[in-house]
Amino acid sequence: MVASQLSQPERTSRHAAGAKGATNGRKSADEVREDVKEYYGRIIQTKEDLQTSACCTEEKFPSYVKPLAGMVADEVASKFFGCDFCVPNVLENTSVLDLGSGSGFDCFIISQLVGETGRVVGVDMTDSQVELANKYTQWHADRFGFEKSNVTFHKGYIEKLDELGLDDASFDVVVSNCVLNLSPDKEAVLTEAYRVLRTGGEMYFSDVYALRRVPDNLKDDPVLRGECISGALYWNDFITLARKVGFTDPRVVQSEPYFVDDSLMDKLDGTEFVSTTFRLFKVSNLEATIEDYGQAVKYKGSIFSAPAQLVFDRDNIFEAGAVVPVSRNTFRMLRASRFRSHFDFYGCCSKKHFGPFPRSQPITI
Ligand SMILES: C[S@@+](CC[C@H](N)C(=O)[O-])C[C@H]1O[C@@H](n2cnc3c(N)ncnc32)[C@H](O)[C@@H]1O
Known part of the structure; x- marks a missing residue:
């Protein structure tokens, strides 16, 4: 992907990620994030409010996860807005970072998988989501029989993990569920994920991708953005971006169509979408x-x-x-x-x- 193919806010550099004011009539990165906060903080209250197949239903979970999901508080589960199941194997004793952790649903499942000696950190920018996740942190620790919770939530931006004090090479796994598409600066998010991963670690995440580039004029529509549609990267551009930040050999774990309600489809001029889980290893000697x-x-x-x-x-x-x-x-x-x-x-x-x-x-x- 070359810079000219990206719309202005998507081109914002990591260090200017919070800069105000668009230069081309488009919304600034801050304005895009405010729209998304409004969407997930106020407009969407439960999965039923979504106008896409955004939500991964629990029937899709592998059988070993269903009992773990059943341990999660109903109020947290009712605000699970992930587009797929993005929990990889082999998490015992690991440290896991969840980008855009929402109500904490995935974090509380992962908390059980990493065990009491592991660590889970969730980052989200929407007040009400972080408040809900925090409200249930000790509740889940008690439910899992842990002396102390192994989960922490931070309110903040996934483009600026350094501002939250998340150190270089401090996580084994980064997960994220239906979030990267919402970010106005995807390169900063991937760069930060790469930075906080240990060598040998991986980013394992599910998101929505477009089968062709989404026209710029749709990107600022708050509903299309909030529904994880118009901020979605064309998948081939994602591959290029992942390689650029150091994830040399992106792997597709699974991919399926992402359905959009007819009311939104009219605006999309035939663009189709998929929900895909990628795994991106931080291993230095991989080849392209x-x-x-x-x-x-x-x-x-x-x-x-x-x-x-x-x-x-x-x-x-x-x-x-x-x-x-x-x-x-x-x-x-x-x-x-x-x-x-x-x-x-x-x-x-x-x-x-x-x-x-x-x-x-x-x-x-
Ligand atoms: C579709 S929801 C998914 C939430 C969660 N991953 C889940 O599976 O339920 C998207 C979440 O990402 C958060 N988010 C979007 N962009 C963000 C950003 N730039 N920084 C931090 N959080 C962000 C939103 O606040 C929202 O809670």
Whole structure:
């Protein structure tokens, strides 16, 4: 993506993320954020108020998550506005940051998965959402039988995590559910996510993407923005942006159509949308292309939430006990991350190149 393809507020640099005043008749970044706060603070009270398939219903959760979701307070669950399930495997003892944590629904599920020795931090800019999440923090700790809560919520902007005192390399995983599209400065959000991740960590998140670039004149419509439509990136522009900030090899975990009510569809001139979960590893020696070095891995079946099969991404589904060839990038992601102890690795020192990895294909969603 080149700068000229981005609308003015989307072009705002990280350090000017709060700058007021648009220069091209478009809303400033601050005005866009105020619209979104109004939408999630006042206009949308429950999922039923949304005009899209924005909300991921609990039927979509994997079976191991359903009982954990059932532990979350009804009032918090009623304000869950995520577009998918964005909780990855292997979270025991990890530190997890949730960008745009809303009422805290995902955080309270993750709290149970990281356990009492793990840590969960949620960041959201909307007062009422943060207040609700805070109101239930100790309530959930008591419910989970924790001596002390492992969840903290900060009111603030996901473009400016440094202002919240969130240090470099201080998280194992960054999650986010239906939020990046709402930000007027997506590059700042991804740059900050990359900064706070430890090496070997990953951003695992669900969001809405457009199948073609959304016209600028729709981006300031507060309803289309609030419904996670008009701020959505064209997916190929997202890939470019992710690579630019250091996430060299974005992986699609799953993707499905994102349905918009007819009343909004008329304005969209045929643009279609998808809800997609990406995983972006912060591993320094990944390549932009998928290459074959004759390496293979065997999944041990040792992850409690995936005993028979681990869906790592759409192209890498590991059956327990099977030795399967992988690209050097996949090999490195698994070996550098919290997945390491769950795999056997073959060909660690392989230097012989066999050309492009056979299953490599262009990323599409
Ligand atoms: C669609 S809701 C999703 C909330 C939550 N992730 C969930 O799954 O229920 C979007 C949330 O992102 C927050 N948000 C949007 N843009 C933000 C920004 N730039 N900084 C902080 N929070 C933001 C909103 O306040 C809102 O609570």
